[in-house]
Amino acid sequence: MGKTSKDKRDIYYRKAKEEGWRARSAFKLLQIDTECHIFDGVSKAVDLCAAPGSWSQVLARKLNENYKKALEKGDASPPKIVAVDLQAMAPLEGVIQLQGDITNTNTAQQIIAHFDNTQADLVVCDGAPDVTGLHDMDIFIQSQLLLAALNITTHILRPGGTFVAKIFRAKDVSFLYAQLRIFFPYVYCTKPSSSRNSSIEAFVVCKDYSPPKGYKPHMLNPLLTHEPCNFEELTGVNRIIVPFVVCGDLSQPDSDMCYPLNYRGKEYKYHEPVQTPIAPPYAEALSLLENRRAGSSAFVFDHDTDFNEADISRAIENKSATWTASVKEYAFISAVETDSETNTIVKTAQDENKEEETAIDALQNLYISKEAGNIDNTK
Structure with a gap:
């Protein structure tokens, strides 16, 4: 597969690299901002589950634009952005990074401390679980992640602030909407054009944070209970239908379609990813592969790795047991011919095998002779 295969398949992936975003x-x-104007009047923002940092990039750009406009009208305070994630993230200019757990009270306290003991104007969360393919489980885990983000938001968001988070539209999504409506009088479900139509992914935009009277934020118990809910018994705010808003117009690209590389008359130029992972879990595997390739010219016979990469490819292509055996024999002979030390080891092993076979043959002959004598005695 060539480098451009994903560029052909996903136009937003391609555009992200061209424009310098870390992710599509x-x-x-x-x-979402174009439709819902979530950055209006925002100078302090928090990005939950931030890695690899594309939403933090957007926050930094938009809040700096707000700051410049505010300076033209009068005094304004510089924007502050805090990005939180369990994983390490490459640095971003103008973004304070916290490596922490959003279900921990200490994380909320650190965020408030970075805002000089004030609260944020906007909290966003693009977090999602590593999907398993078991849809019910994936949807449940995502709902729990959303509620965890909402829970910490009640600690760090000022009254009147805005909350934006990823949500999976599934069978019981109305229950989540009802939970959000307890804290926000305005809740919208948005579907950006860059989000694939084939995905159940959407985003909730919750405005005008207004916690219930007497509510005290805490991390002791989740908002979502594990008991079955009878929707017929829900009344009041729980019966509210959340509007569904599609962001973007028909002139924008369709995220499910494949587009030519030379799109709309613009000559295609390949771009490397803006920020590659700094500590990927597959780094060790890549290192082992590079070492294997580097050592393939001086192939050494080993019981665990007795083929090099080219040998295996040829064996698979021919799908022949005979060919596989001949390749193995060829690899062994090549190793013997190219390594004098290996020659000595192999020769010694062969001599030892011959001595062992001679001893076994002698024992077998002695045993046969004895058995023959016993038989003669019985006669």
Whole structure:
């Protein structure tokens, strides 16, 4: 597969690299803002589950634009952005990074401390679980992640602030909407054009944070109980239907389609990813592969790795047991011919095998002779 295969398949992935975004998800937040104006009047923002940092990039750009406009009208305070994630994230200019757990009270306290003991104007969360393919489980885990983000938001968001988070539209999504409506009088479900139509992914935009009277934020118990809910018994705010808003217009690309590389008359130029993972879990595997390739010219016979990469490829292509055996024999002979030390080891092993076979043959002959004598005695 060539480098451009994903560029052909996903136009937003391609555009993200061209425009300097760390991930295609940056367009989702930009399109949400175009429709819902979530950055108006925002100078302090928090990005939960931030890695790899594309939403933090958008926050930094938009809040700096707000700051410049505010300076033209009068005095304004510089924007502050805090990005939180369990994983390490490459640095971003103008973004304070916290490596922490959003279900921990200490994380909320650290965020408030970075805002000089004030609260944020906007909290966004693009977090999602590593999907398993078991849809019910994935949807449940995502709902729990959303509620965890909402829970910490009640600690760090000022009254009247805005909350934006990823949500999976599934069978019981109305229950989540009802939970959000307890804290926000305005709740919208948005679907940016850059979000694939084939995905159940959407985003909730919750405005005008207004916690219930007497509510005290805490991390002791989740908002979502594990008991079955009878929707017929829900009344009041729980019966509210959340509007569904599609962000973007028909002139924007369709995220499910494949587009030519030379799109709309613009000559295609390949771009490397803006920010590659700094500590990927597959780094060790890549290192082992590079070492294997580097050592393939001086192949050494080993019981665990007795083929090099080219040998295996040829064996698979021919799908022949005979060919596989001949390849193995060829690899062994090549190793013997190219390594004098290996020759000595192999020769010694062969001599030892011959001595062992001679001893076994002698024992077998002695045993046969004895058995023959016993038989003669019985006669």
